[in-house]
Amino acid sequence: MMLIPCPFCGKRNESEFIFGGPVGADRPDPNAASDAEWVEYLTVVPNPLGPVQERWWHARGCGEWVTIWRDTRTHDIVRAPDGPK
Amino acid sequence: MSYDVQIDRLGRVAVFDLKGTADAVGAWVKDILPAFPVRPNTRTEKNGVALCYIGRNHWLLRAARDAEERLEQRLKPTNCPADISIVRVSDTLTFFHVTGPDAADVMAIACPLDLHETVFPPDAVTYSEFFGLKALVTRCEGGFECAVEQSFGDMVADYLARATA
Ligand SMILES: [Zn+2]
Numbered sequence: 001m002m003l004i005p006c007p008f009c010g011k012r013n014e015s016e017f018i019f020g021g022p023v024g025a026d027r028p029d030p031n032a033a034s035d036a037e038w039v040e041y042l043t044v045v046p047n048p049l050g051p052v053q054e055r056w057w058h059a060r061g062c063g064e065w066v067t068i069w070r071d072t073r074t075h076d077i078v079r080a081p082d083g084p085k
Numbered sequence: 086m087s088y089d090v091q092i093d094r095l096g097r098v099a100v101f102d103l104k105g106t107a108d109a110v111g112a113w114v115k116d117i118l119p120a121f122p123v124r125p126n127t128r129t130e131k132n133g134v135a136l137c138y139i140g141r142n143h144w145l146l147r148a149a150r151d152a153e154e155r156l157e158q159r160l161k162p163t164n165c166p167a168d169i170s171i172v173r174v175s176d177t178l179t180f181f182h183v184t185g186p187d188a189a190d191v192m193a194i195a196c197p198l199d200l201h202e203t204v205f206p207p208d209a210v211t212y213s214e215f216f217g218l219k220a221l222v223t224r225c226e227g228g229f230e231c232a233v234e235q236s237f238g239d240m241v242a243d244y245l246a247r248a249t250a
Contacts, residue, residue, distance in 0.1 A: 008125045008141055009211060013197035016214055060219040061212050062125070062140035 002075055008062040020055030022046040023067065049073060051081050088187035088249045090228070094242055095180035098232075099153035101160060103144040105169030110144065113169060117159050118146070126211040128223065137210040139221070145210075150175075178221070179238030181245065184228030192229050194248050196222060200229065216244045 002014040028041055046052055049072060056066045071078050103110050107121040119131035122138040129136050133152065137145040148156060153175060162171040183191050192200055195215045199205065200222075210223035218241070221232040233241050 010125075012213070015197055015217070060214045063143070063212075064141060 002070075002077065004056055004058075004066060004068060004077065006058045006061060006064055006066055008064050009058065012058065012061055014056075016058060016060040017056040017066070018059045020057050020065065023053040023055060047072075051078050053080070088185075088191050090183055090185040090187045090191050090249055092242075092245045092249065093182040093184070094238070095182065097150045097153075097175055098178070098180050099146075099148040099150055099156060100173075100175045100178055100232075101146040101156060101162070102172045102174045103146060103169065104142060104171075106142055109166070109169045113165055113171075114160055117156070122208075127206075127208045128210045129208070135210075137221075137223070139210065139212055145174075145221070177235055178232040179235040179241070180230060180232045181241065182225055182228060182230050183245070184225065188228035191245070191249055192222075195244070196220070196231070198222060216241060 003011040004014055004017055005011050022045060024046065025041055028037055030038065033041070051069045051071050053067065053069050056068065058064045058066060069078050069080050070076070111118065111121060117134065119129040119134060119136045121144075122129045122136060125138055127138055128147075133148055134156070135147045137147060139145055146156065146160075153173075157173060160171050162173060165171045189200055192198075196213055198211070198213045205224070207224055210221065212219060213222050214220060215222065215231045215233055218233050218237055221230075223230050231241075
């Protein structure tokens with residue numbers, strides 16, 4: 001079981017939330033990106049062994065969208081890793 | 086195992102959904118509203134009308150059925166300014182009361198919230214889950230009140246009967 005911190009409600013059971021997917025890379029400039037970079041942006045979903053940034057919707061709650069970092073090895077909600085996203 | 090609880094299904098309750106900032110909503114209908122709750126997921130009450138702070142810029146006004154028409158006339162949902170929204174939602178919800186010595190035990194079956202009084206005080210109100218359904222949960226005299234989408238009313242009544250049989 002995960003307790004997900006909602007900015008409005010505080011920590012709530014994961015069952016109140018709907019998974020909104022991992023946070024993808026920022027959209028590159030289509031005029032500057034190579035074809036390979038563009039294909040990577042469109043098709044590659046972040047799937048690290050370790051911290052991943054995710055969105056969750058507090059659907060059976062206040063309705064807020066929440067962005068968290070979750071460690072895929074432990075299921076722990078962790079602080080954002082240092083360095084660029 | 087059976088529980089020492091009483092399950093009551095309420096008749097119609099007057100509920101209005103209010104969206105907008107407290108300032109904007111208050112500017113339209115301040116005089117009939119209780120003071121706006123400041124802490125998230127709490128409610129205030131005045132003259133039998135409860136104002137529940139259930140989301141960012143989102144409030145529910147709850148009152149007895151006989152107050153519904155008076156509130157509707159005063160809230161004027163169809164004439165309200167564009168920066169707020171007021172919708173009568175009374176007929177979208179079915180309310181249950183779970184009361185008695187074992188009320189908290191029955192709630193623990195249905196709802197993932199920590200309902201201890203230190204975490205869920207008397208003025209607490211929040212959307213959560215009730216048997217997996219989105220539900221409005223608050224306290225009432227001697228126990229807890231839960232409101233689910235009205236089309237699930239019979240099903241939830243059945244779940245409660247089975248859980249407490
Ligand atoms: Zn929330």
